[in-house]
Amino acid sequence: MIEVRGLNKRFGDSRPTSVHALRDVDLDVAKGEVVVVIGPSGSGKSTLCRCLNRLENPTSGEIRIDGRPLPAEGRELARLRADVGMVFQSFNLFQHKTVLDNLTLAPMKVRGVGRAEAERTAHELLDRVGIGEQAAKLPAQLSGGQQQRAAIARALAMRPKAMLFDEPTSALDPEMVGEVLDVMTSLARDGMTMVVVTHEMGFARKVADRVVFMADGEVVETGTPEAFFDSPATDRARDFLAKVL
Ligand code: ADP
Numbered sequence: 001m002i003e004v005r006g007l008n009k010r011f012g013d014s015r016p017t018s019v020h021a022l023r024d025v026d027l028d029v030a031k032g033e034v035v036v037v038i039g040p041s042g043s044g045k046s047t048l049c050r051c052l053n054r055l056e057n058p059t060s061g062e063i064r065i066d067g068r069p070l071p072a073e074g075r076e077l078a079r080l081r082a083d084v085g086m087v088f089q090s091f092n093l094f095q096h097k098t099v100l101d102n103l104t105l106a107p108m109k110v111r112g113v114g115r116a117e118a119e120r121t122a123h124e125l126l127d128r129v130g131i132g133e134q135a136a137k138l139p140a141q142l143s144g145g146q147q148q149r150a151a152i153a154r155a156l157a158m159r160p161k162a163m164l165f166d167e168p169t170s171a172l173d174p175e176m177v178g179e180v181l182d183v184m185t186s187l188a189r190d191g192m193t194m195v196v197v198t199h200e201m202g203f204a205r206k207v208a209d210r211v212v213f214m215a216d217g218e219v220v221e222t223g224t225p226e227a228f229f230d231s232p233a234t235d236r237a238r239d240f241l242a243k244v245l
């Protein structure tokens with residue numbers, strides 16, 4: 001579903017200050033696979049996610065989604081972005097729109113879905129993430145956990161082929177982390193293709209098909225959760241795990 005080959009991203013042109021945020025990253029995510037990306041702050045995890053739906057332009061390398069190269073711009077890009085849903089640390093809901101409108105706007109505009117169908121789907125999805133009764137509220141009237149579940153439902157409303165999550169629980173109060181991880185777990189069990197950047201090691205162990213460990217812009221290790229957590233192959237991974245576990 002997602003193929004990344006030789007992906008490089010540099011920020012800034014002038015050598016002394018430029019940051020090489022991604023270095024020759026290769027990544028394959030099969031249909032229905034859940035890949036959890038972990039690694040220290042600044043290792044390039046967010047940049048990788050942002051390149052995957054072209055919120056960031058790669059410096060070099062190839063990205064294919066469902067066999068098709070990532071288009072650089074225009075309508076093709078809009079369609080592709082719709083195929084890859086993204087959920088961020090900050091919930092990014094439209095604050096002046098109701099929860100329901102947050103879910104219906106893009107499907108109507110980008111997918112050409114009619115209002116009645118868009119609303120029916122939206123209600124189904126809000127029920128699925130457990131906030132069916134919040135549809136008429138504004139985001140600010142919801143808790144952080146409810147807002148993040150609304151953001152997940154909004155991404156799902158586009159019927160994406162894959163979902164990217166960039167630290168979706170990092171901005172939440174601790175008591176709300178579980179409800180968001182539960183929604184993600186159920187999505188994974190339903191067969192969604194997912195790339196999840198997270199520091200929630202319990203989630204990684206339980207839900208990931210594969211863990212990708214990044215450091216300094218590189219993929220340093222990749223393996224099953226058992227292999228990675230129980231017998232990491234590199235010093236960098238061992239050092240990281242010693243700090244977070
Ligand atoms: P992570 O998500 O793993 O914490 P990021 O992908 O955010 O890491 O960042 C990787 C590196 O790229 C860091 O050194 C960061 O400072 C740098 N970086 C990220 N975004 C930008 C940007 N827009 N401009 C300049 N440098 C950036």
Ligand code: MG
Nearest residue numbers: 045046047167
């Ligand atoms: Mg990040």
